[in-house]
Amino acid sequence: MLCLAGGWRESLWAESEEVGGERPGEPTPTRQVGLDAMFQGAWLDGFPASAPLPQVDTEPNPQGARAPTPASGRQGAQPLEKTVAAARSFLRRRPDIAEKIPQWCGETSPIGILAHWVRITHERNEYFREAMSVLKRLSPADFLALRPDIARSVRQSRGETDPRRVIALWLRYNTTENSIFVDLARWITGRRPWPDAPGQPVPRPPADGSSGQRPPSAPPGTPTGPETPGRPPVAVPPSPPSPPVTPPKRRYDLASLPRPTFDNGWGIHWFPTLGSSREVVDRYLDECEQMGLRWIVFLNEAEKISEANDYLVDRMQAKGMMPILRLYSRTVPLDWAKVRQVVAHYVERGVFYFQIYNEPNLKCEWEDGRIDLPRFLELWEKGATVILEAGGFPAFAPLAPGGEDGRSDIQFFEECLQRMKARGTLPLLKKCWIAIHNQTWHPVDYEADTFSFKKFLFFNRAVVKYLGESRPIIATEGGFQTGGNAAMNERHCAYNLDYYRYMLQAEPYFLAQCSWILGNDVGGGAPGMWEDATWFKPSGPMPIVDALKREPKRPR
Incomplete structure (x- = not known):
C-alpha cells in the first residue's frame, strides 16, 4: 500500500533454562520506562500454568552476591514513602541528574532516575554512596509497591503472593519489558550484585580526567556531576575486557514467539512517516491503548537509526505493546552492514518482528518500474539473513492484493516458494514469519478468494504445502477502507469490529x-496522502475509534 518516493531484546531461550536464573551473556538493559507510563492489564497473560516455581535460597550467586532469605517484607524496614522522599531530596541536590536522565530515557520516578544513574555513572564519591544507600533500603515488598502491576499479574496467573517469589517469576517469564526495573529487581533479590559490590566493573571516566563530561560508555547527555567538594577524584582502573558471549539459542516456533501483554491480536499501522514527534507519539499511543490495539507497525529507514523512532519504541515497550518495524526501502540492493546495524539497534531496544521490502508485485516499489520476481527473491533472502544474524525475526515481504504483473498475490507467493525449493533456500522460511495485506470490502466470513480478510487461509495452505507446517502470519496492512466515501463509515466500523472480534479466537x-492506517495529516504525514483510509482525520476520528474504545477487552 505504501508506495512513496524513495521488553523483545530478550532472546528466545531453551526450555531447560533454570527458573529464576540469570541468562548467560545477557547485557545489562539500557532503556527505562516511567511509573507514570506503566501499561494496564495482566503482565503474564498466557503464563505457563505448568511452569515450576523458582527455588529461592540463600547461597551466594555466581557473582558473589548473597540472596536474602525469602520474606514478605523486611523486618523494621523504613516505609517506602521515606525512601522515595530521600530519593527526591538527593535529586534536588543533584539537579543535573534530575534533568538529564528523564531527557534521555523518559524515566520520571525518583527511584527509577536514581537506579539509572548508579548503573551508568563513573562517580564513586559521596553522592554515589548516598544514592546506593537510598536504593538499598528497598525490599521486595517495596519493589512490588512501586510496581503493583507485576504483583497483580503474578497473583492472577499463579496465585503467588510472596514478594520474592513473585519477582522471581516475573524475571523468569518477562519477555517484553527491558527497563531499569529489571535491573532493580535483580539487585534487590540478589540475582545480580549491586553496582557498588566489590569486583563490579566501573564505567570509565573521560580520557581527559575531567569530571564534568559524560563517560564514553554512558548515553549522550548523561550527567556525571562534580566530584565531592574537598575530595580528590577517585582513581578508577580500566574495566577488564568482557569475555566472549555465546549467542543464545533462538526459537521460532509459534509457542515461543514474543507477544504483547494482554494479547488480543488487535493492531494497526502507525502514521506513514519515518518518525513522529514526541507529542504525536504520546497522544496517539494513548489512543491506541484505549482502543485495545496491542500490535503496532511503523516505518524506519532501512539504513538509518531514527532517534524519533527510539522514543516511539520505548513508549510502546512501556505500554506492553508489540512493535513491528518495517525497514523502509524500495526493492533495491541495500548497504547490508548499515541494515544490520539498524536491526541490532532496535533488537536491543526490544523490537523482534522486522519486515524488509514491501509489495514487490507493484511497479512503484521498483526504481525502474519493472517487476522482477527472481531479483526480488534474491534481495529478500539476503535481507532476511541479515535480520536473523542481527537477532531479529524477518517477514516474507507482503504482496499487494492486486499485483501488476499478471499474477495474483497468492500466485506470486507460490512461485517464490517453488523457486526457493529449487534453489535449496526453503529452510530459511522456517525462521521467518509471513506478512500479508488483507485489505478488503467483504464481510468477515467471505473466503472465496484472497481479496478477503481471511487471506491468511490461502497463504497458510501454501506454506504448509511446501514446508509441512504453518508459519506465523501477521496482516501488516489490512481491514475495510472507505476510499473516502463518508457513506461507508458505518460499514467501515462494523466490518473492522468483526475482524477484530474474529482475532479473539483466530x-x-x-x-x-x-x-491500515492510524492517520496521516494529524501525525505529520505528506498533506492529503492516504487520508481516504485514515482513522484519525483533522476533522475528527472515524466511528471505529469510539466503537473500539467501548468494545469489551479480553486477551486471546
Whole structure:
C-alpha cells in the first residue's frame, strides 16, 4: 500500500533454562520506562500454568552476591514513602541528574532516575554512596509497591503472593519489558550484585580526567556531576575486557514467539512517516491503548537509526505493546552492514518482528518500474539473513492484493516458494514469519478468494504445502477502507469490529490484524496522502475509534 518516493531484546531461550536464573551473556538493559507510563492489564497473560516455581535460597550467586532469605517484607524496614522522599531530596541536590536522565530515557520516578544513574555513572564519591544507600533500603515488598502491576499479574496467573517469589517469576517469564526495573529487581533479590559490590566493573571516566563530561560508555547527555567538594577524584582502573558471549539459542516456533501483554491480536499501522514527534507519539499511543490495539507497525529507514523512532519504541515497550518495524526501502540492493546495524539497534531496544521490502508485485516499489520476481527473491533472502544474524525475526515481504504483473498475490507467493525449493533456500522460511495485506470490502466470513480478510487461509495452505507446517502470519496492512466515501463509515466500523472480534479466537498461526492506517495529516504525514483510509482525520476520528474504545477487552 505504501508506495512513496524513495521488553523483545530478550532472546528466545531453551526450555531447560533454570527458573529464576540469570541468562548467560545477557547485557545489562539500557532503556527505562516511567511509573507514570506503566501499561494496564495482566503482565503474564498466557503464563505457563505448568511452569515450576523458582527455588529461592540463600547461597551466594555466581557473582558473589548473597540472596536474602525469602520474606514478605523486611523486618523494621523504613516505609517506602521515606525512601522515595530521600530519593527526591538527593535529586534536588543533584539537579543535573534530575534533568538529564528523564531527557534521555523518559524515566520520571525518583527511584527509577536514581537506579539509572548508579548503573551508568563513573562517580564513586559521596553522592554515589548516598544514592546506593537510598536504593538499598528497598525490599521486595517495596519493589512490588512501586510496581503493583507485576504483583497483580503474578497473583492472577499463579496465585503467588510472596514478594520474592513473585519477582522471581516475573524475571523468569518477562519477555517484553527491558527497563531499569529489571535491573532493580535483580539487585534487590540478589540475582545480580549491586553496582557498588566489590569486583563490579566501573564505567570509565573521560580520557581527559575531567569530571564534568559524560563517560564514553554512558548515553549522550548523561550527567556525571562534580566530584565531592574537598575530595580528590577517585582513581578508577580500566574495566577488564568482557569475555566472549555465546549467542543464545533462538526459537521460532509459534509457542515461543514474543507477544504483547494482554494479547488480543488487535493492531494497526502507525502514521506513514519515518518518525513522529514526541507529542504525536504520546497522544496517539494513548489512543491506541484505549482502543485495545496491542500490535503496532511503523516505518524506519532501512539504513538509518531514527532517534524519533527510539522514543516511539520505548513508549510502546512501556505500554506492553508489540512493535513491528518495517525497514523502509524500495526493492533495491541495500548497504547490508548499515541494515544490520539498524536491526541490532532496535533488537536491543526490544523490537523482534522486522519486515524488509514491501509489495514487490507493484511497479512503484521498483526504481525502474519493472517487476522482477527472481531479483526480488534474491534481495529478500539476503535481507532476511541479515535480520536473523542481527537477532531479529524477518517477514516474507507482503504482496499487494492486486499485483501488476499478471499474477495474483497468492500466485506470486507460490512461485517464490517453488523457486526457493529449487534453489535449496526453503529452510530459511522456517525462521521467518509471513506478512500479508488483507485489505478488503467483504464481510468477515467471505473466503472465496484472497481479496478477503481471511487471506491468511490461502497463504497458510501454501506454506504448509511446501514446508509441512504453518508459519506465523501477521496482516501488516489490512481491514475495510472507505476510499473516502463518508457513506461507508458505518460499514467501515462494523466490518473492522468483526475482524477484530474474529482475532479473539483466530487460528493460532494468525498472530495479528493490523489495520491500515492510524492517520496521516494529524501525525505529520505528506498533506492529503492516504487520508481516504485514515482513522484519525483533522476533522475528527472515524466511528471505529469510539466503537473500539467501548468494545469489551479480553486477551486471546
